[in-house]
Amino acid sequence: MTDPTPPSDGHRRSRRRFSLAALRHHIGGLRSAGVRFALGYAVLFWVSAVLFLSVIWWGTAELIERQVEASVAADARALSERWTDGGLSALALTIEDRLEDNVDDDALYLLVDRNGVRVAGNLPSWPEAVAMSNVWYQLTIRRAGVRGIAEVQGFDLPRGYRLLVGRDVRDRTALRHLLTDTLLWAWVVITALALLGALLVRKMFRRMVSSIARTTSAIAHGDMHRRMPLSGRGDELDEVSEAINEMLDRIARLMDGVKQVSNAIAHDLRTPITRARAQLEYAALHAHDEGTLRAAIEEGVNDLDNITAVFEALLRIAQIEAGARRSAFATFDLVPVLQDIVELYEPLADEQDIRLVPRLPEQVKFYGDRSMIQQAVSNLIDNALKFSPQGGEVTIAIATGPDLLHEDRPDARVATITVSDEGIGMSEADIERASERFFRANAARNTPGSGLGLSLVQAIVQLHGGTLRYIRREPGLSVRMTLPLPQEASKNEVADMTQDSPTSHAHDKET
Amino acid sequence: MRILLVEDDPTVRSFVAKGLTETGHLVEQADNGKDGLFLAVSEKFDVIILDRMLPGGIDGLRILETLRAQHNATPVLVLSALGDVDDRVAGLKAGSDDYLTKPFAFSELLARVEALGRRSRNETVPQTRLEVGGLEMDLLSRAVKREGQKIDLQPREFRLLEFLMRHAGQVVTRTMLLEGVWDYHFDPQTNVIDVHVSRLRQKVDKPFDKPMIHTVRNAGYMLSAD
Numbered sequence: 001m002t003d004p005t006p007p008s009d010g011h012r013r014s015r016r017r018f019s020l021a022a023l024r025h026h027i028g029g030l031r032s033a034g035v036r037f038a039l040g041y042a043v044l045f046w047v048s049a050v051l052f053l054s055v056i057w058w059g060t061a062e063l064i065e066r067q068v069e070a071s072v073a074a075d076a077r078a079l080s081e082r083w084t085d086g087g088l089s090a091l092a093l094t095i096e097d098r099l100e101d102n103v104d105d106d107a108l109y110l111l112v113d114r115n116g117v118r119v120a121g122n123l124p125s126w127p128e129a130v131a132m133s134n135v136w137y138q139l140t141i142r143r144a145g146v147r148g149i150a151e152v153q154g155f156d157l158p159r160g161y162r163l164l165v166g167r168d169v170r171d172r173t174a175l176r177h178l179l180t181d182t183l184l185w186a187w188v189v190i191t192a193l194a195l196l197g198a199l200l201v202r203k204m205f206r207r208m209v210s211s212i213a214r215t216t217s218a219i220a221h222g223d224m225h226r227r228m229p230l231s232g233r234g235d236e237l238d239e240v241s242e243a244i245n246e247m248l249d250r251i252a253r254l255m256d257g258v259k260q261v262s263n264a265i266a267h268d269l270r271t272p273i274t275r276a277r278a279q280l281e282y283a284a285l286h287a288h289d290e291g292t293l294r295a296a297i298e299e300g301v302n303d304l305d306n307i308t309a310v311f312e313a314l315l316r317i318a319q320i321e322a323g324a325r326r327s328a329f330a331t332f333d334l335v336p337v338l339q340d341i342v343e344l345y346e347p348l349a350d351e352q353d354i355r356l357v358p359r360l361p362e363q364v365k366f367y368g369d370r371s372m373i374q375q376a377v378s379n380l381i382d383n384a385l386k387f388s389p390q391g392g393e394v395t396i397a398i399a400t401g402p403d404l405l406h407e408d409r410p411d412a413r414v415a416t417i418t419v420s421d422e423g424i425g426m427s428e429a430d431i432e433r434a435s436e437r438f439f440r441a442n443a444a445r446n447t448p449g450s451g452l453g454l455s456l457v458q459a460i461v462q463l464h465g466g467t468l469r470y471i472r473r474e475p476g477l478s479v480r481m482t483l484p485l486p487q488e489a490s491k492n493e494v495a496d497m498t499q500d501s502p503t504s505h506a507h508d509k510e511t
Numbered sequence: 512m513r514i515l516l517v518e519d520d521p522t523v524r525s526f527v528a529k530g531l532t533e534t535g536h537l538v539e540q541a542d543n544g545k546d547g548l549f550l551a552v553s554e555k556f557d558v559i560i561l562d563r564m565l566p567g568g569i570d571g572l573r574i575l576e577t578l579r580a581q582h583n584a585t586p587v588l589v590l591s592a593l594g595d596v597d598d599r600v601a602g603l604k605a606g607s608d609d610y611l612t613k614p615f616a617f618s619e620l621l622a623r624v625e626a627l628g629r630r631s632r633n634e635t636v637p638q639t640r641l642e643v644g645g646l647e648m649d650l651l652s653r654a655v656k657r658e659g660q661k662i663d664l665q666p667r668e669f670r671l672l673e674f675l676m677r678h679a680g681q682v683v684t685r686t687m688l689l690e691g692v693w694d695y696h697f698d699p700q701t702n703v704i705d706v707h708v709s710r711l712r713q714k715v716d717k718p719f720d721k722p723m724i725h726t727v728r729n730a731g732y733m734l735s736a737d
Binding site for chain 2: 298304305308309327328340343344345347348350351371374375378382385386
């Protein structure tokens with residue numbers, strides 16, 4: 001029997017713990033902000049009420065005591081004056097008078113001679129406890145068979161006479177008890193009120209929070225169309241709700257963007273993947289000789305390479321739009337970067353009988369990502385060359401000037417990089433959609449390209465805080481990137497738009 | 512060349528190993544970071560090809576950092592599915608000599624591996640003159656001659672020819688040219704490089720009987736004496 005009842009014991013304990021947990025859950029525990037609020041309210045209310053009651057109690061009790069002392073002192077003074085004026089007989093007479101006039105029957109007097117024999121007053125003998133004069137004594141006295149409590153003070157008179165003046169405070173003590181009782185009852189009621197108030201506060205708090213909690217949890221479970229209800233009072237709760245609604249709108253917009261991109265990816269990647277797949281499958285089934293087979297495989301590989309290129313461009317755009325690439329920002333001169341690109345494309349332009357005309361100033365100090373600017377300008381030149389007719393002209397120009405978009409900052413300056421061609425141009429409707437991912441104008445359907453080039457340019461320009469504009473020309477199109485310049489550098493550069501590329505810079509970097 | 516290939520994907524590994532063996536290289540393989548690190552540290556290789564993401568706790572960059580910490584200067588080419596510029600920079604900072612993003616064409620990998628192997632052999636002496644067959648280049652006076660006849664080149668053409676001559680007898684891909692000569696790390700889509708090479712050909716090959724700049728189908732270009 002070494003095994004008593006630990007299972008049942010454990011069971012019971014666990015059950016108790018369970019019910020405790022259930023209770024805690026029901027109340028919410030201290031972790032519940034509502035309960036903390038309510039408790040805080042109750043404690044504050046209770047403590048201030050108790051303080052208030054204590055002040056009343058002490059004040060009243062003290063007042064009663066002082067009243068007694070003041071009247072006794074006044075009596076004693078008056079009686080001693082009588083003694084001085086009229087001697088012993090006058091004093092004894094006055095005492096008798098006073099006792100007669102005393103309606104409340106609470107006055108105590110005793111006048112004794114030097115042998116302790118009573119001369120006048122309503123006390124039988126001098127109490128033994130009262131030894132010293134001018135000191136307060138509290139006595140239990142027996143008068144007419146009734147016990148009472150008295151506050152008395154003894155006074156020495158000339159010739160060995162002694163006077164005792166006091167008040168029977170029985171009634172006043174009763175009053176004090178009554179007061180104490182009343183205050184105690186008040187305290188009980190206040191505690192009950194505090195608890196009730198705490199419950200109310202908790203309930204109110206719950207109601208305030210639960211509408212927010214309900215909506216957010218609905219959204220967390222996928223119902224993205226739910227919004228916080230507004231009371232219209234414009235209070236703090238409405239402020240919170242409005243902020244949450246704004247956040248939800250932003251999230252919804254981002255999600256729409258993601259959805260749009262993934263749809264676009266699905267569409268634009270599916271097509272080449274299908275093509276590659278069909279090609280390979282057809283070759284596997286029908287190719288009769290090695291040559292056909294090889295050709296089909298090569299086509300398939302080419303398609304896969306295209307898919308990779310589209311994929312990479314999308315990733316890059318996504319990354320740039322997320323603003324994650326600011327790490328590579330540095331100050332550099334735009335002019336040699338553009339000269340390099342022009343020089344890279346010049347032979348290609350020559351071959352298509354297109355003149356590539358750079359219009360570049362001496363120097364434009366710029367703050368940004370060099371490699372991204374290279375890519376943006378390359379994309380624009382690439383497009384311009386693609387759509388230019390033979391014998392046409394493509395110009396690449398940089399100009400600097402004041403920032404017209406931000407009139408509040410008069411010293412802000414911008415650089416504009418403009419790539420203009422004399423090609424087929426774009427219709428207004430196409431310009432509207434030019435920066436959309438995968439958008440390709442009808443006229444451009446037959447040229448190679450993924451429809452991502454301008455989206456990438458747009459993303460790069462946005463990352464640099466600039467704007468991208470398409471300007472129709474007759475014939476052709478200008479694409480203008482307006483990029484903000486760093487503040488300190490904007491003074492010392494040459495803003496001459498018409499100046500052609502002056503000198504070839506040092507190309508010959510060592511490897 | 513003796514090449515160490517550390518790659519966990521069996522298909523990619525056998526594809527690369529087969530290709531390298533066919534072109535006459537000796538390939539050691541490892542399919543996880545631990546074995547890869549062990550081989551890299553204990554044996555001598557001409558080039559190491561490292562996949563960046565490897566199973567077994569030790570990834571490509573860790574192997575690379577360990578090697579470099581031991582002053583092992585074996586050229587390393589990092590293969591990675593992370594094509595981001597920041598990842599490339601991280602790879603180069605860790606001490607890699609080249610970085611290739613998946614998916615890649617085998618010809619691109621081969622060209623880069625051979626360039627790396629060659630570089631490690633030549634790097635000891637800084638050269639002032641390059642010579643391939645009848646073609647001579649003086650890097651100090653920036654003069655180019657073929658069979659004693661002076662050839663006038665634009666600065667960029669000079670750099671292009673220099674790059675080809677430094678990699679004479681090897682395939683040089685368009686991306687390698689774009690990175691090595693122009694320092695561009697993106698694909699410009701159009702055939703800009705082809706036009707530059709054909710211009711260079713006009714000057715270097717056209718006046719002479721035998722062409723030296725050859726086009727290698729599906730891969731790139733090669734400069735050779737014959």
